[in-house]
């Protein structure tokens with residue numbers, strides 16, 4: 001039967017696991033007997049580009065030659081757990097794969113990595129630039145791939161092609177693909193959804209950025225609107241996530257990684273710097289009993305090597321449910337630092353239930369900064385939690401944030417002091433420079449200007465009240481934080497490009 005819709009997961013996102021949003025839509029359409037297909041153009045396009053570069057590209061240096069020659073071996077290495085037992089072998093494989101990808105896109109004036117895409121001339125936050133990408137799809141490095149793949153998809157004569165746009169790194173390639181379809185098949189209807197599309201609609205209050213290119217923009221959870229659009233009657237709401245259309249794809253991880261959400265939105269939703277707070281997204285959890293049952297069912301069907309819990313922050317009640325009804329497969333995800341995580345028995349139960357790594361947003365080592373950010377954690381609890389979690393054998397991936405309006409250099413030094421004193425309990429690190437969400441309450445009280453000078457920018461530039469500007473923050477991170485002898489080994493352990501998506505495999 002011909003598909004009513006073909007979903008496209010556009011480049012560029014980390015090609016280590018399948019797209020979760022499309023799997024949710026797929027389950028919903030299946031439950032309502034709507035024929036559909038999924039194209040992971042991200043994974044397919046990245047593999048296509050690397051292989052075509054190694055086949056046709058000119059090797060000018062020893063590194064070029066090595067990257068091309070070892071391409072298949074390096075792809076194989078990232079799918080083998082043995083590689084993750086030796087960090088230097090992993091690093092060599094990832095860096096060489098990335099180099100091959102880089103070489104492939106050089107003629108196009110684009111900068112492509114395994115986790116990002118930037119264009120020298122086009123900005124992903126200017127609707128005019130995105131429309132320009134649609135008007136000139138040949139200029140996109142993925143053009144030779146999608147010319148063939150989308151032409152093949154169009155032979156199925158779907159009523160709709162749906163694009164799931166979640167990251168800025170996908171925006172230019174998404175519009176290039178849409179532009180190609182509209183030029184070759186002007187009557188083809190295009191649907192645009194995904195979390196970035198949702199943020200654009202929320203921030204601008206508009207949905208007409210790509211008139212003439214996109215027929216339907218779906219902001220927020222898309223299931224109902226999509227079913228309506230596709231003419232489903234007597235809508236069934238069973239089935240949450242279905243990966244059957246992508247399980248056999250050659251993702252760059254050792255075994256199938258199963259991404260799974262137990263909730264939409266964040267249960268805390270108070271941190272002043274966070275888009276969840278600024279955008280006022282509601283917290284919509286599944287019932288713990290139902291999600292435990294569904295997780296068990298999908299796990300049996302897909303046979304994953306790892307479960308990635310996608311929640312912005314796994315609520316304590318969910319952590320408890322995961323410990324009591326373990327999925328039987330190693331898992332990891334984001335948790336807030338709460339008293340629960342200072343309880344040794346609780347952490348041991350989590351570990352016994354398969355938890356191999358917790359991502360923790362500690363953000364600052366200065367209690368005043370944490371309080372004014374509404375983070376809702378205290379450093380004594382964070383310190384005890386780090387010791388208890390690692391004592392139970394669970395790895396920690398800690399996130400620190402620099403350059404918030406509440407922070408100054410003295411506070412950042414306190415963060416360095418906290419991180420270095422707890423280096424033995426921090427396995428992996430993420431150090432981020434603060435971006436001010438455009439719709440946040442903070443943005444109303446600061447002298448701001450457009451961050452990227454783009455009409456679709458999610459962030460604003462601001463005058464720091466203490467003069468702790470981004471350039472100073474970056475300088476501090478490069479010259480002090482990252483050079484601290486206690487921090488250097490943590491950063492060396494942290495996986496290049498794939499970061500937290502691959503980190504759990506280093507704990508196996």
Ligand code: SF4
Nearest residue numbers: 266269270271274312
């Ligand atoms: S806990 Fe995390 S996701 Fe939730 S509001 Fe704070 S930063 Fe955002």
